[in-house]
Amino acid sequence: MTEQPLLVLKGVHTHIGRYHILQGVDLEVYAQRVSVLLGRNGAGKTTTLRTILGLWHASAGEISFDQHRLNTLDPPAIARLGIAYVPENMGIFSGLSVRENLLLGTGPKGFRNSRLEEVLASFPLLREKWNLPAGTLSGGQKQILAIARAMMLPRRLFVVDEPTKGLAPAMVDVLLDAFLRLKEGGATILLVEQNFAMAATLGDDAAVMEDGRIVHVSSMAALAQDEALQTRLLGLSLASHQ
Amino acid sequence: MKPSERTLPVLLVLLIAALGFAAMPFTDWLTLSAAGLAMGMMLFLMVAGLTLIFGLMDVLNFAHGAFITFGAFAAGTVFARFPQLVASDRWEENLLILALAALAAALLSGALGFGFERVAIGRVYGAHLRQILLTTGALIVAEQLAIVIWGPDAIPVLKPAGLRGSFLIAGAAIEKYRVVAALFGLFVFLLLQGILAHTRIGIIVRAGVENREMVEALGYRIRPLFAGVFVAGAALAGVGGAMWATYAATVTASLGSDLTVLIFIVVIIGGLGSVGGSFLGALLVGLVTNYVGFLAPKLALLSNILLMAAILLWRPRGLLAAGGR
Numbered sequence: 367m368t369e370q371p372l373l374v375l376k377g378v379h380t381h382i383g384r385y386h387i388l389q390g391v392d393l394e395v396y397a398q399r400v401s402v403l404l405g406r407n408g409a410g411k412t413t414t415l416r417t418i419l420g421l422w423h424a425s426a427g428e429i430s431f432d433q434h435r436l437n438t439l440d441p442p443a444i445a446r447l448g449i450a451y452v453p454e455n456m457g458i459f460s461g462l463s464v465r466e467n468l469l470l471g472t473g474p475k476g477f478r479n480s481r482l483e484e485v486l487a488s489f490p491l492l493r494e495k496w497n498l499p500a501g502t503l504s505g506g507q508k509q510i511l512a513i514a515r516a517m518m519l520p521r522r523l524f525v526v527d528e529p530t531k532g533l534a535p536a537m538v539d540v541l542l543d544a545f546l547r548l549k550e551g552g553a554t555i556l557l558v559e560q561n562f563a564m565a566a567t568l569g570d571d572a573a574v575m576e577d578g579r580i581v582h583v584s585s586m587a588a589l590a591q592d593e594a595l596q597t598r599l600l601g602l603s604l605a606s607h608q
Numbered sequence: 609m610k611p612s613e614r615t616l617p618v619l620l621v622l623l624i625a626a627l628g629f630a631a632m633p634f635t636d637w638l639t640l641s642a643a644g645l646a647m648g649m650m651l652f653l654m655v656a657g658l659t660l661i662f663g664l665m666d667v668l669n670f671a672h673g674a675f676i677t678f679g680a681f682a683a684g685t686v687f688a689r690f691p692q693l694v695a696s697d698r699w700e701e702n703l704l705i706l707a708l709a710a711l712a713a714a715l716l717s718g719a720l721g722f723g724f725e726r727v728a729i730g731r732v733y734g735a736h737l738r739q740i741l742l743t744t745g746a747l748i749v750a751e752q753l754a755i756v757i758w759g760p761d762a763i764p765v766l767k768p769a770g771l772r773g774s775f776l777i778a779g780a781a782i783e784k785y786r787v788v789a790a791l792f793g794l795f796v797f798l799l800l801q802g803i804l805a806h807t808r809i810g811i812i813v814r815a816g817v818e819n820r821e822m823v824e825a826l827g828y829r830i831r832p833l834f835a836g837v838f839v840a841g842a843a844l845a846g847v848g849g850a851m852w853a854t855y856a857a858t859v860t861a862s863l864g865s866d867l868t869v870l871i872f873i874v875v876i877i878g879g880l881g882s883v884g885g886s887f888l889g890a891l892l893v894g895l896v897t898n899y900v901g902f903l904a905p906k907l908a909l910l911s912n913i914l915l916m917a918a919i920l921l922w923r924p925r926g927l928l929a930a931g932g933r
């Protein structure tokens with residue numbers, strides 16, 4: 367690849383309390399591609415995403431996004447650069463209605479009709495639940511709401527943490543469709559995904575973490591073909607999942 | 609929150625009122641209920657800000673009572689300054705002086721809240737022990753300051769003439785001032801609920817009470833919002849203190865610290881961070897205090913603590929705990 371990456375992490379270290387979690391993470395995310403971050407439980411994937419968003423403070427290293435140094439900014443400033451975050455727990459406000467949750471994803475002017483119609487056309491269930499408290503939605507519906515909220519504004523980067531965790535297969539398919547459409551629309555996505563089949567379908571680039579470091583970088587296709595590598599890095603293989 | 613979770617606490621308030629109704633003669637019940645509603649609404653004004661600042665930033669502010677004290681003194685000072693309006697037999701002038709007193713209380717306490725948030729609270733985010741030490745110390749300092757300014761003795765707070773005396777309703781005497789206080793508190797509650805439900809800022813505040821981090825990750829800064837809520841809460845506490853002192857017809861520098869336990873009971877009963885919960889909690893405390901004070905005066909002090917314990921056994925996070933972190 368000859369173009370510049372949109373997001374670059376260089377030697378990023380993160381401490382949580384007295385624990386040294388990220389121990390020099392190097393990662394590049396290219397525009398209009400889906401980069402999948404893989405790794406066993408506790409490898410540091412979520413911590414990496416939170417550090418990008420400024421929710422943890424990087425104790426060393428550089429995080430740059432376009433021309434901006436993210437490690438000097440706070441989360442609201444980072445979000446306003448056009449980075450949407452869908453956390454592992456989805457970050458849905460259960461006491462707020464579906465409408466209010468979506469509204470928080472818009473800019474100061476509130477809903478833009480064309481955008482809203484587009485999103486509601488993709489996720490018709492949100493229209494049905496429009497005025498219900500989001501706390502009454504199922505896990506999968508909340509995940510859809512979280513992703514829809516991230517899509518309420520044009521975004522330069524989507525950072526999504528394990529969207530399919532704990533979801534029924536039918537829900538996983540709905541999400542996969544949504545991400546494929548997002549990808550066709552030219553979105554840039556950094557995705558943490560344990561469901562290897564989903565990762566392999568969506569991903570262009572793959573990076574694997576272990577003990578707070580990136581230990582493998584390749585195209586997703588290359589990783590998907592190499593079962594020995596999958597077993598070594600992830601303790602599983604695509605075949606074993608099917 | 610599901611609607612059903614809200615229904616039971618509302619029913620509880622009605623149940624307490626019904627128990628009171630069964631336990632005493634009707635006219636006493638009417639008088640005491642009116643007193644309980646008025647007390648509840650004044651307490652609500654005092655705690656609305658307290659519960660929100662806890663919900664938004666986990667800040668425990670034991671100095672909140674100081675805003676009550678200063679609001680009360682501001683009102684007393686305004687009444688003393690315009691005795692002819694206070695004594696006037698024209699109700700417009702009575703309401704005018706009451707509004708002026710409330711405004712002075714809101715301005716003084718709001719300004720103090722602004723300064724306190726900037727200088728002190730901002731330094732102790734996330735550190736509960738330091739918050740407790742700092743704000744408890746601040747309450748003591750504020751009390752001493754009030755003594756320096758207004759003296760150690762109680763100063764009289766004269767009600768406007770038209771608000772003295774009672775209405776006679778169904779044979780029960782209901783003090784006019786209590787009706788005004790209850791209506792005003794209800795108005796502020798509805799206003800706050802309207803803001804929280806329908807404005808963008810209100811939605812962000814409710815979201816922030818549930819999950820501050822996610823609100824920030826969506827691009828909103830909580831700090832300035834919190835400062836705004838802190839100032840508004842201080843101003844409301846000032847107005848609550850002004851109304852309380854006007855009712856009691858007197859104010860001392862210890863008013864705020866005297867009320868501190870009670871306002872924390874209300875906030876805990878209601879559920880930290882919930883304005884609706886505080887409203888119901890304040891009503892419960894107001895009604896129970898008045899009923900028990902009549903039926904079993906010796907238990908009056910204990911009754912609110914028992915009420916709190918019973919409610920926490922039922923709902924450990926309070927009537928309407930907001931969000932969940």
Ligand SMILES: Nc1ncnc2c1ncn2[C@@H]1O[C@H](COP(=O)(O)OP(=O)(O)OP(=O)(O)O)[C@@H](O)[C@H]1O
Nearest residue numbers: 382383385387405406407408409410411412413414
């Ligand atoms: N708040 C925290 N306090 C202390 N340690 C933490 C905290 N959050 C994460 N850790 C530790 O940091 C390490 C990396 O956690 P992280 O959540 O980033 O892993 P992950 O790759 O996202 O795992 P999973 O697949 O289970 O989501 C783990 O060992 C975890 O125990």
Ligand SMILES: [Mg+2]
Nearest residue numbers: 411412413454
């Ligand atoms: Mg994780």
